Amino acid sequence: MSSDATAPFTDCPIPIADAKEILMGHGSGGKLTARLVEELILPAFRNRFLEPLDDQALLPVGGGRVAFTTDSYVVTPLFFPGGDIGELAVNGTVNDLAVGGARPLFLSLAFILEEGLPLAELERVIASVRRAAEAADVLVVTGDTKVVNRGKGDKLFVNTAGIGVPLPGASLSSRRVAPGDAVLLSGPIGDHGVAILSQREGIAFGGDVRSDTAPLHRLIAAVLEAFPDVHAMRDPTRGGVAATLVEIASRARVGVEVDERAIPVRDAVRGACELLGLDPLLVANEGKVVAFVPEEGAARALDAMRSDPLGREAARIGTVTGEHRGMVTLRTPIGGRRILDLPFGEALPRIC
Amino acid sequence: MSSDATAPFTDCPIPIADAKEILMGHGSGGKLTARLVEELILPAFRNRFLEPLDDQALLPVGGGRVAFTTDSYVVTPLFFPGGDIGELAVNGTVNDLAVGGARPLFLSLAFILEEGLPLAELERVIASVRRAAEAADVLVVTGDTKVVNRGKGDKLFVNTAGIGVPLPGASLSSRRVAPGDAVLLSGPIGDHGVAILSQREGIAFGGDVRSDTAPLHRLIAAVLEAFPDVHAMRDPTRGGVAATLVEIASRARVGVEVDERAIPVRDAVRGACELLGLDPLLVANEGKVVAFVPEEGAARALDAMRSDPLGREAARIGTVTGEHRGMVTLRTPIGGRRILDLPFGEALPRIC
Numbered sequence: 144m145s146s147d148a149t150a151p152f153t154d155c156p157i158p159i160a161d162a163k164e165i166l167m168g169h170g171s172g173g174k175l176t177a178r179l180v181e182e183l184i185l186p187a188f189r190n191r192f193l194e195p196l197d198d199q200a201l202l203p204v205g206g207g208r209v210a211f212t213t214d215s216y217v218v219t220p221l222f223f224p225g226g227d228i229g230e231l232a233v234n235g236t237v238n239d240l241a242v243g244g245a246r247p248l249f250l251s252l253a254f255i256l257e258e259g260l261p262l263a264e265l266e267r268v269i270a271s272v273r274r275a276a277e278a279a280d281v282l283v284v285t286g287d288t289k290v291v292n293r294g295k296g297d298k299l300f301v302n303t304a305g306i307g308v309p310l311p312g313a314s315l316s317s318r319r320v321a322p323g324d325a326v327l328l329s330g331p332i333g334d335h336g337v338a339i340l341s342q343r344e345g346i347a348f349g350g351d352v353r354s355d356t357a358p359l360h361r362l363i364a365a366v367l368e369a370f371p372d373v374h375a376m377r378d379p380t381r382g383g384v385a386a387t388l389v390e391i392a393s394r395a396r397v398g399v400e401v402d403e404r405a406i407p408v409r410d411a412v413r414g415a416c417e418l419l420g421l422d423p424l425l426v427a428n429e430g431k432v433v434a435f436v437p438e439e440g441a442a443r444a445l446d447a448m449r450s451d452p453l454g455r456e457a458a459r460i461g462t463v464t465g466e467h468r469g470m471v472t473l474r475t476p477i478g479g480r481r482i483l484d485l486p487f488g489e490a491l492p493r494i495c
Numbered sequence: 496m497s498s499d500a501t502a503p504f505t506d507c508p509i510p511i512a513d514a515k516e517i518l519m520g521h522g523s524g525g526k527l528t529a530r531l532v533e534e535l536i537l538p539a540f541r542n543r544f545l546e547p548l549d550d551q552a553l554l555p556v557g558g559g560r561v562a563f564t565t566d567s568y569v570v571t572p573l574f575f576p577g578g579d580i581g582e583l584a585v586n587g588t589v590n591d592l593a594v595g596g597a598r599p600l601f602l603s604l605a606f607i608l609e610e611g612l613p614l615a616e617l618e619r620v621i622a623s624v625r626r627a628a629e630a631a632d633v634l635v636v637t638g639d640t641k642v643v644n645r646g647k648g649d650k651l652f653v654n655t656a657g658i659g660v661p662l663p664g665a666s667l668s669s670r671r672v673a674p675g676d677a678v679l680l681s682g683p684i685g686d687h688g689v690a691i692l693s694q695r696e697g698i699a700f701g702g703d704v705r706s707d708t709a710p711l712h713r714l715i716a717a718v719l720e721a722f723p724d725v726h727a728m729r730d731p732t733r734g735g736v737a738a739t740l741v742e743i744a745s746r747a748r749v750g751v752e753v754d755e756r757a758i759p760v761r762d763a764v765r766g767a768c769e770l771l772g773l774d775p776l777l778v779a780n781e782g783k784v785v786a787f788v789p790e791e792g793a794a795r796a797l798d799a800m801r802s803d804p805l806g807r808e809a810a811r812i813g814t815v816t817g818e819h820r821g822m823v824t825l826r827t828p829i830g831g832r833r834i835l836d837l838p839f840g841e842a843l844p845r846i847c
Contacts, residue, residue: 165612170642179640183618184604187625192601192636200636202601205660207557213603213656217641249544249554251565251656252536255607260517266535273539284544284552287654288531289569290522291845297647302639304565304603304656308557493643 168488170217172382172427175487177390195316196394198377199243201309210245212236213304219493221264221298223342225334225353228301229271231429231495234358235380236305237279241360242376242432244313244367247279249306253287257296268299279358281305310364312371319374320395322465325441327434329362329454330355331407332384336426336491337415348415357430362451369447370440377433380495382485385424387433388461388471389485399471401461401483424473424483427494435463520840522569524734524779527839529742547668548746550729551595553661562597564588565656571845573616573650575694577686577705580653581623583781583847586710587732588657589631593712594728594784596665596719599631601658605639609648620651631710633657662716664723671726672747674817677793679786681714681806682707683759684736688778688843689767700767709782714803721799722792729785732847734837737776739785740813740823741837751823753813753835776825776835779846787815 168175185193192200199212216232233250240247252272256265276283334355341348359378367373375395379387384406392399408416408423416423430453436444441459448454471483520527537545544552551564568584585602592599604624608617628635686707693700711730719725727747731739736758744751760768760775768775782805788796793811800806823835 163614165608165610165614165617165642167610167642167644169608170640176640180638183614184621184638184640187621188604188628188635188638190634190636192634193638200601202636202658204556204561204600204658205559207559209556209561209658211601211603211656211658212637213605213654214639215605215607215641215654217607217643219647248556249552249563251563252540253565253567253654253656255567255569255652256517256521258517258519262515262517262535265517269536269539276540282542282544283540284542284554285564286532286536286540286545287566288522288528288536289567289652289845290517290519291569291649291652292519294646295571295649297643300607300641300643300652302565302567302605302654302656304563304605304654306554306556306561306563306658493641 167492171488171492172386173485173488195318197243197316198239199245208309210240210243210307210309212239213302214239215300215302216495217300217493218495219297220342221268223354224338226356227268227271228299229268230275230356232301232303233272233275233279234356234429235495236303237281237358237360238378240305240307241363242378244310244315245307246310247281247305247307247360249284250276250281251285251304252283253302255296255300256288256290257298258290258293260298310367313367315373315375317375317391317394320391320397320435320463321374322397322463323438324374324435324463325438325459326399326401326461326463327436327445327448328406328458328460329432329448330456331409332428332431333408333412333416333423333426335429336494337412339494340491348411352411352415355428355430357453359430359432359453362448362453363432365451366434366444366447369443370436372440373434373436373444375435379428379431379433381427383425383427384433385483386485388483392471393469396468398464398467399461400464401471402474404476405458405460407456407458427491429495519844523840523844524738525837525840547670549595549668550591551597560661562592562595562659562661564591565654566591567652567654568847569652569845570691570847571649572694573620575706576690578708579620579623580651581620582627582708584653584655585624585627585631586708586781587847588655589633589710589712590730592657592659593715594730596667597659597661599633599657599659599712601636602628602633603637603656604635605654607648607652608640608642609650610642610645612650662719665719667725667727669727669743669746672743672749672787672815673726674749674815675790676726676787676815677790677811678751678753678813678815679788679797679800680758680810680812681784681800682808683761684780684783685760685764685768685775685778687781688846689764691846692843700763704763704767707780707782709805711782711784711805714800714805715784717803718786718796718799722788722795724792725786725788725796727787731780731783731785733779735777735779736785737835738837740835744821744823748820750816750819751813752816753823754826756828757810757812759808759810781847
């Protein structure tokens with residue numbers, strides 16, 4: 144078994160590798176997504192800005208540098224405990240800029256509406272976008288609205304693209320991650336995915352599980368101020384912390400060793416995951432960051448995370464190594480070790 | 496009857512004004528679209544960058560200025576005579592930057608794919624995006640791919656956002672349009688809409704009607720080089736030339752007088768429109784520009800248009816006046832006059 148998200152599908156038990164059409168798993172953040180992107184999309188557009196494959200591109204524009212990113216949001220249901228698609232669309236794009244070391248400034252906002260969508264729901268989403276943009280201190284400056292026939296969409300999809308400026312001194316890229324780096328996580332995982340699932344399936348889990356959707360740029364700026372030479376950051380959304388770690392291990396050609404006991408998971412989330420047969424490491428987050436920090440800055444970076452209201456439960460969860468390059472190794476609570484691998488698809492489609 | 500796209504819907508014969516849900520007409524580029532945008536979306540986000548309501552925002556970023564725009568594309572069918580959704584998504588966003596006087600540089604590319612989409616169709620669209628980006632000399636630098644369940648989308652939707660830099664000396668905005676300006680049109684209208692309709696309905700019209708989708712930034716740069724003080728430009732897409740003129744009349748509070756005989760329309764398009772009961776002025780274009788030029792520069796600007804391969808059939812179609820402000824007046828071929836008004840919706844949904 145390989146943990147390389149782009150490995151050939153020789154170990155696939157079902158003939159998914161030869162799929163001739165789009166499967167739900169192509170959108171899951173797992174191996175099928177990686178394969179689609181790396182085999183079909185990237186080869187068409189190879190250029191030096193796209194090549195780093197970070198969550199945002201850093202572009203030379205008019206003498207300065209501009210960070211640029213885009214995401215579409217197709218989450219269902221539109222409204223869920225702790226947030227909605229509008230808030231997600233702002234925070235997700237803000238976070239994609241922030242994890243690249245940029246200060247988010249401006250967003251575009253493009254709706255694809257299904258005929259029959261109650262205007263009240265659209266109004267609610269717009270109000271939520273406004274509140275989230277204000278909270279994240281970004282401006283919505285351009286937009287678009289399209290309508291598709293009933294049955295040809297699903298109420299409301301939204302795309303936000305974002306523009307930011309690089310924070311001075313920051314140089315974040317998966318390619319900089321190196322053996323010896325500490326792996327920091329800003330808080331408990333799995334809340335977003337479990338909140339969506341509980342809403343979708345009408346299951347109330349013990350305790351109040353709410354999406355963690357939040358703008359991370361202030362926490363990230365604080366970390367970079369405390370220790371500017373952070374090597375890379377990622378927000379572990381689709382595919383969860385597992386997808387983030389596997390992607391970094393693969394792209395930076397390093398090993399990542401993680402201590403499963405060190406990973407914060409709320410009891411209610413852990414219970415829900417056990418009930419549903421999900422690994423919290425694979426469940427999406429919308430307000431967490433994973434940081435790869437040289438050892439000498441790890442303590443300062445972790446302190447900075449913990450000083451932010453969104454990072455109070457931050458923890459060091461592992462270390463980057465020069466062994467088992469391309470792989471993520473998990474030390475389990477009972478002292479064993481397992482290779483952390485990604486599923487082809489995942490159990491939670493349309494989570495963001 | 497009012498020609499103001501934002502007028503209250505007091506003249507509406509059906510109770511569409513009180514719609515409590517999204518109608519196809521909300522995406523048409525007609526009055527319902529204007530109402531949705533101006534009553535629901537804009538009030539939520541008022542800021543000085545959004546306020547000019549041009550097709551792109553001009554933003555201060557890192558000491559320089561950056562032009563920023565977004566559009567989603569939901570055209571059906573995906574492939575049509577003269578183009579496809581991929582080419583449209585590049586050219587449309589390139590053109591939105593260009594009509595603001597910016598040089599297009601970078602695009603984002605975000606797909607929403609329906610489960611079951613043949614991979615071959617996605618590959619074809621991606622290849623088309625690549626070719627169009629190369630032809631327009633822009634780079635795709637960031638992207639996203641989401642998948643929705645079968646029956647919750649329609650094969651493939653795509654969003655492109657674009658970044659550009661303002662051309663030196665250009666200052667284009669609907670607010671600058673003033674009485675005395677000449678109204679120039681870069682070529683024959685209606686080709687795109689009729690091409691889509693012929694493909695969709697399986698009707699072959701006399702002659703080969705193909706979409707006019709094309710990147711206009713070189714033509715526009717040539718016009719601005721010939722006469723930098725052009726007041727405003729627009730690409731007349733959804734809602735056609737009529738929507739463009741009505742929007743400018745409304746936003747700039749000017750009258751626009753147009754000579755219907757001066758408007759170039761290909762015979763096959765005119766024939767198709769007569770057959771279908773469509774007004775070519777209301778049919779979408781994807782490779783045309785309308786320019787509002789001070790009289791002293793009109794001849795030079797028109798010559799520059801005609802020197803570009805995409806503008807060989809450019810024509811002066813009218814004049815901006817200080818009379819009938821907010822209205823577009825059409826001189827008809829038989830010497831009469833009529834007020835050019837927009838429909839609430841239009842006969843051609845999902846044209847782009």
